[in-house]
Amino acid sequence: MSNMILNKLLLPVFVFIYSLIALINLSYSASNIALNKRYTVSPIQNYQLSALLTDNTTLTDGKYSSGYFWTQKSTVGWKGEKRIEILIDLESISDIGRLTFNTARGQGADVYFPAHVYAFIGSGMDDFKYVGDIVKSPDNTPGIYKVKKFELAGINARGRYLLLEIIPRGYFAFCDEIEVFPGNSASTYAGNMDREAVQNFTRQLERLDIEKEFLSGLLDGLISKSKGFKRSDKHCAEIRQDIDALSGLGDSGAIETAIFALRGEALRARFPGRQFLQESINPWAPMSPIPVPNDKPLQDLALTIPLGGYDHAAFVVTNLKKIPQEVTVQPDRMAKEAPGLAVYGVPFVKSAAMEYVADPLVPANGRFTLRPGESRMVFLTAHGEYPGRWRSTVKVGVGADVSSVPLDLHVANVALPSEFSLNSINWGYLDFKPIKARRSDAVNDLVAHHTNVAVIPAWHIPFSPQVAPRDLMRMEEYQRLSNGASKVLYFFNFNEERHLTVNGKYRFMSHEWKKWFKEFYPRLVKSAARAGFTEEQLYLYPFDEMHGQDVDRFVAFASWARKEIPSIKFYGTLERKEALKSLPYLDIAQVIDRDELFEEARNSKKEIWIYGAADKTKSLSPYAYYRLMSWKAFYLGFKGAGFWNYADTGSGENPGSAWDDFDGNRPDFAVIYEGKNGGIVSSRRWEAWRMGVEDYELLTMYARFKGDAAARELAKKVLSHPGDTDKADETRRFILREMSR
Known part of the structure; x- marks a missing residue:
């Protein structure tokens, strides 16, 4: 009975509290000062399934899309744009505390949350101030279909105009609503950037954020591949702080060097007494800037070449010393009729897919430098004009340490045609x-x-x-x-x-x-x-x-x-x-x-x-797509x-x-x-393409030799294993052996 009486007494209190909370939320929601305000976008939206080209009200009309996000006329969409600018006129100077940006992703449709939505606030067109990145969040990740409202709070800036610089991640960008909520009074107006300065500043922010993402990925890769290294946690935390504090592109090289140095410590613990590593690798295989040693000691470099054609080999050199080391790669001289041999270093470039990629073939001219803990692919290209077999060596030096790698060059007596059929x-x-x-x-x-x-x-x-x-x-x-x-x-x-x-x-x-x-x-x-x-x-x-x-x-x-x-x-x-x-x-x-x-x-x-x-x-x-x-x-x-x-x-x-x-x-x-x-x-990639064109000619020649069905069966076996980068070379050597008999 007493509990029943107590509940009756408390019920009005609960009703009052919940009503008050609802009223607060309602008034908070209703205080969106961007509601129905005018805005401009550049470039104009161009995704055909969402808002019309003439639409200029959707982003501030207070209405959220229902149904599949990017197929609704209540969503604004862009495709193929590198940067999008939205300017909202709040019509009067206001104290601004919070911004929201509602967007969506769906990795299956190649749609991602924007990489960045940089926000600037100004009282006019020449005093914008940067206030933050609305979509900077641990939740900004690829994944299955999801609609999300990103929020930037604690701004407390004053101004009339909100300028958003959107950097899409991938080919598409979508938004159905942008909200602006009031905040605490700011003591000064926004800043001192005009529109051109905002664009320049945005480019700097974007490049810094890109650099931070690459460095963070490099560090994360090191951590995942260096489990059990007792000093890594402390050093990695220090490097992480340096990445977060990065304020200029010129400082990124030093951070990269520190990551490689930390890798060098881990490798020296695994390979005590070693000054460098030499390892075999398929010339078309993917390679990380911090590869896990593959335990494949460098053996003979064997190349098999059709007359008038090419072949390639590769290996990886890693500097285990605590200081930078000059690497020299020098093939011994061979007879005039021997295949021409070129040596390249393969530095890493940064791809738009946010990956370090070993791709350009830079003529080594006999030498290049490796930082402590750094690895690099060495790529060899041979071109054969005369049939025969040649044995030689390639001398690889890292600092004062020199090793000789056996080199076996075989030019098969099978000539590629002067005019290709492909x-x-x-x-x-x-x-x-x-x-x-x-x-x-x-x-x-x-x-x-x-x-x-x-x-x-x-x-x-x-x-x-x-x-x-x-x-x-x-x-x-x-x-x-x-x-x-x-x-x-x-x-x-x-x-x-x-x-x-x-x-x-x-x-x-x-x-x-x-x-x-x-x-x-x-x-x-x-x-x-x-x-x-x-x-x-x-x-x-x-x-x-x-x-x-x-x-x-x-x-x-x-x-x-x-x-x-x-x-x-x-x-x-x-x-x-x-x-x-x-x-x-x-x-x-x-x-x-x-x-x-x-x-x-x-x-x-x-x-x-x-x-x-x-x-x-x-x-x-290079292999699956190009070759x-x-x-x-x-x-x-x-x-x-x-x-x-x-x-x-x-x-x-x-x-x-x-x-x-x-x-x-x-x-x-x-x-x-x-x-x-x-x-x-x-x-x-370019060398892999050439190999593929030559492969086509060899398959065509083999079809005349053994029949079309036999040649197509060879091609089918190679195509059935696109991840096996050895398969095409094995089949190529088989064809050359068969046709040399």
Whole structure:
């Protein structure tokens, strides 16, 4: 009875407390001072399934998306943007205490929370102050589908404008609501940065955060691979503090050196008395900057080479001393007829996939330096012109310690053809920044890597009602650089509206346009002849990766052109199922590497090539992505293979360097790097591609020798184990042995 009375007495108290809490929450929620405020975004949203291009109210309307986040019109979405800016006008100067940003992720759809949402507050356009990163949180991780509201609290700044600089993580970025809540009174206005200064400051913040993420990853990797090292916890904690306090990019090298030094201590405890390690590694295998020793002592370096072809070997050197050591790698001299041998060091570059990648092949010139605890891959390339076998040694010195590694070079009496049957293409536009000043070197490099298809970009094709001789001469000069290619593709780029007219005068497929084209095509053929190409080698490439109305435009154009010019031929790249409608009108269809497109393409009886256009290319496997593409082409009966791109480091006025994925408007696609003194630096990916092209020729030769079924079975076994980087080399050596008998 007493409990019942007590409950009755307490009930009004509980009701009052809960009502008060609800009232507080309601008033707190209602105090969103950004509600229904005006804002601008740059660039404008461009994800077609979410908010319309004209929408400028969704982000502050107080309404959250229900249903799948990025398919709702109440969500604003972007694709393919490196940086997004949102400016909200709060209409009056306010004390600001807290910001929220509601977004979503879904790793299965390649959607991630933004990498950063840097927030700035100002009373005007020239006094912004940085107040923090809204999405800096332990919860900002990849994962399954999830909607999350990120919050930045404790701001206590004063201003009228909220400026957000959003850095997407990956290709997409989404948000459905931004909220601003009041805070304690601030004693001063926001800061002293104008919009341009904010953008510059954002770039600095982004690079610092990228550097911190790389260093943290390096340290985390060391910790995970150094269990039981008794001093690691203390030293790692000190290094972690240094990473968190990093304020300039110039200091990151010292932190990296400290991490390697700590690794050196762990390795010296494991290998007492050793000055350095030498270990075997497959030249195409992935490699971490802090690899766990593989307990594979360096044995013979054995290379087997077809006549006119290449082979590669690699090993890893690790400095165990407490001081930096100079490493020398020097092959002994061999007879003049012996294969040419080049030695490269393979430094690490930072990929847009946030990985350290051992990729560029920097000529070692006999020596390079390793910090304490640092490892580096040494990469050897051999090119054989005469059959035979040669035994020699490679001397490897680390400081005063020198060892000799046996070298076995075998050039099989199996010659690669002078003209390859595989059509190899990588859109090596000679105007791209890394090669623009070294076009001849680039062409020689492309030819040396068996690229035999040239593409003439649209900006070298004169679109003018009256094509002047000088315009044709400029195109001829460009074509002449690729003299020797087996095919030439003229990329008209009708995907872009500006190319659908002739200098804005004749509309695509109008009567005037058709008349112009019928006059232009014979002049193009004559121009190509002067550059060294026959009409049989020429293909028009009207659209790239056509879809939507581009497919219908191509079909109409090709149907008309074949009637008017029977000798004309067409090439196209197809990456969507709807584009397969164009197959009957193409002479060559290059289909993106997606199995669901291959069956219909093969059934078309057209000549089919395969290609890849993946991004974050530094992190792509030299073996599985680059080398095995040619194996897949052979297995499927395709006649060509390619990838985007040989030298693309971005577009615009300052596309950046191939060495840096983060300095341009997007990550690099290039497989080469700018060398010192104007040279070209190759990569493991580029060398793997060349090996794949040669593999295709060897499989073709083996098919003539043993039958197509036997050759396809070899290819199938290699393709069935894309993670086994030894498989292709083993099969290649088997083919050379069989055909040498």
